[in-house]
Each structure stands twice: as structure tokens, then as C-alpha cells.
Amino acid sequence: MRRASPAIKALVFDVFGTVVDWRGSIIREGKRLGREKKLAVNWEEFADAWRAGYRPAMARVRSGELPWTRIDDLHRMILDDLLRKFDIHGLSKDEIGDLNRVWHRLRPWPDARRGLQRLKKRYVIGTLSNGNVELLVNLAKNGGLPWDVVFSAESFHHYKPDPETYLGAANLLGCAPDEVMLVAAHKDDLFAARACGLRTAFVRRALEYGPAKRADFKSESAFDFNVGDFIQLAERMCGRGGAR
């Protein structure tokens, strides 16, 4: 029942939430900092608020209100606000800078590294993230993520879901759009990639927003794959000598 499609040559991955657990990582580092500095902060709320500021901050760049600004600097703008809102005092400039770089130290989901290693044997694998290049390289170094190539919004001076990002990655890989598949935990990202002609794989990251929050994890027939994690994706794409 599948339409005839060319073989997939490359997989590009959304990173925040799809490959790495931003919420758990920020909470863990926040709690450690809180103990050291005797800060009474609800770090779950803090992590959620930081992430919630990300989309509006990017929207200001996408609309042209702000010139190109890398995520590190957007994260810092949001953080400076949060330090006031959460009444956090007594951090030195270096400590604030280090806290901002928690985004360079986010931990991969438990299946991520192993799944990527398997997928890498058959496909070119790369990031396609709104994170800046330095951040993505540090995430990979810290988490042992074996990317063949790092694509960032920074390379295109466009943030996802602008088409320049999806089409830019395919172009640099020398691929037609439908030879490249976006792997992501977020449907809006996948639908935008699909509108550009890319293939799509939805990964259910049930804990991305914490155990309490219910997001939309329903499979979509519009996507080429709907999977629970990267191991399952590797089994579907590489298992038994190359099923599909």
C-alpha cells in the first residue's frame, strides 16, 4: 500500500526533546546548584518556564524583530528574566554563564546513543536542530552521539520550521528532499518537514514534559514511521537485513 518512494539515504534529527532530555537534565543540575547555593526554587517549574520562553524568543528572530541570534543568546535572555521571576540571587556572572550552558550538557535519552549507532551503519545521520553548532557539538561530545554531520539553524540563519532549514540540509547532503527523513518528537516540526517533501518519523517521548503532562502521542498515518524510541526505529529500518 506504500506509494513508490526513493530509498532514504539520510536521517536528520531534531535534538531538544527528541535526542536529549532537556527537562530532566535542567532539573537535575538546578537541584544541585540549589543545594550548593541554598536556593529555594521549584526546578521543575523553572525548567518548564525556560523551555516555554524558547518558542516566543525564536519567533522574534523568525519575524525579523531580532536579527539572527543564536540559541545560546536566546537562552540567556530568557534566563535573565527567570532569575528575576524565580527570585534567584547571589549567583556570580560565571555561575550564571555556566547555568546557561546546561543546554550544552543535556543528557541523551537512554536509547539514543545505541539507536543512533545502529542507524549510522546504514544511513547518514545528522542533527537538524535549532541549537547552535557549538552547543550541538558539545552535546555530542558529552553524550557520545555519533553524528556524521551537524546541521544547525545557525548554518542557514533560519530557525525551524522555516523551509530553508529542511531544504538546506537536503541540499548540503546532495539529496532530494524525499531521500531525507526528519526524526522528531514534535508533530509541528514533522509536518513542516513533510510540507517540504521530506520523509518523517515520529518518536513518542512520553516523558519530555514530565510525568504529569499529557502531550499528543497519537500515531499519524501521514508519517512514514511512528515509533517509541530510536531502537525501535533502527529495528524497523535496519532489522532483518533491511526491512521496509
Added chain:
Amino acid sequence: MRRASPAIKALVFDVFGTVVDWRGSIIREGKRLGREKKLAVNWEEFADAWRAGYRPAMARVRSGELPWTRIDDLHRMILDDLLRKFDIHGLSKDEIGDLNRVWHRLRPWPDARRGLQRLKKRYVIGTLSNGNVELLVNLAKNGGLPWDVVFSAESFHHYKPDPETYLGAANLLGCAPDEVMLVAAHKDDLFAARACGLRTAFVRRALEYGPAKRADFKSESAFDFNVGDFIQLAERMCGRGGAR
């Protein structure tokens, strides 16, 4: 006697000649094709002529005579000329396309992979090559080169030795220029990087142009390192628990 310098954080590598043996690889594949197709071609001369066409072709892009053109397409323009000059007939369009992609299959020098693996433990390692992204990714896949990041002239729409390449890579890494070191077998590349403030390591690739040709392999005090191969560079930079 060293001037005070910040620590080196990242190494970026020239690729053609520095990491991979373009001449030996082209000769080997050419001879195989020649046997199959019964072509009487001096493949040593053919390889040298192909490479000799590269710099003038890039110069046409750097001067603005040609719009941005990726190396794959420059290689193909040169190849089309060479097929006439070397009187090579009887290749199909696919065979010519495949011959052009020999540049995606160039073999690493024997020390390259192991040296990079050692350097990667301490530094961010990446390409900084005039090769296009797809070509560099394929070289790495085929040769097992463990890059953290792939920087290409294509990312900057400038060919080396334009300063935009060296400074662009440092900027994307979030580094000051003198926190980044170019590793290359070609002094002009290194001097151009040095003029932008980068650190420099010269690698003597005595066989790059074949056993007959003598190039300039003299050490230069202007460079931070002058070494025989990547293993020696790793020993100098990582040996004994972190000299320098």
C-alpha cells in the same frame, strides 16, 4: 620561549592531501577502470592533471567569475576536459558520474584514522575543507573518520584561503581564532589561517604528489607544530597526560 596563548580547544583539518591520499586513490581507481574498459591512459598524469585543474577552477569562483559552485561540479568541469585531452572514450554518463565521485572515496593516509581518534579524546575535531558537505560526509563514512563536525567551504560560500572560512569555523565553534588550530599539509593554507589568528600545525605528507616530486617540507617556526603525521601530532598534543 612560547608566547602566552589560550588553550587550543578545536582542531580543524584540511582534507585533500592532509587527511586523504587523493593521488594514490585516483590512480588506483583509474587503473581498475582502465582494465575494465581497455583504456590506455597514464593514470598518474591523469590524477595530477585533475588536481592541477582544481586551483584555477576555484579561483574563478573566488574572483566572482563563476557563481558559487560546489567542488563536485568543479571536478566534473575539469574531468570533462580531461576526457578529451586524454582521449578517453566509451564511458557512459553513469560511468563518468561515478568516476567523478572517486573524490568521495579517497582513502585516508594510514595514520589518519588512529591519529584523529586520539586527538578527538581531548579536542573537538572537524574538517575545514573546500570539499562540499556531501563529499566530506562520504569520505568520513568510507574511511571511518570520526569528525565531531564537518565544516566546508560550502557552508560559507567562500573557498579557502578566503578569511571567511577560517573565521567562520571559529565563530561556529564559539571560539576565538587562537583557540582553533588548522592542521594542513599545505603552507599557503596555514599562512592564510595564521593571518586570521588561528594556530597552525604543518603535516609533512611526503607522498602527496607522488614519489618523484619534491615539495617544500621544511619546518616553519611560524607554525605551532611541524609533524610527520597525525600520530606524532597526537603524541605532541595529548601525550604524557597532556603536554602543552
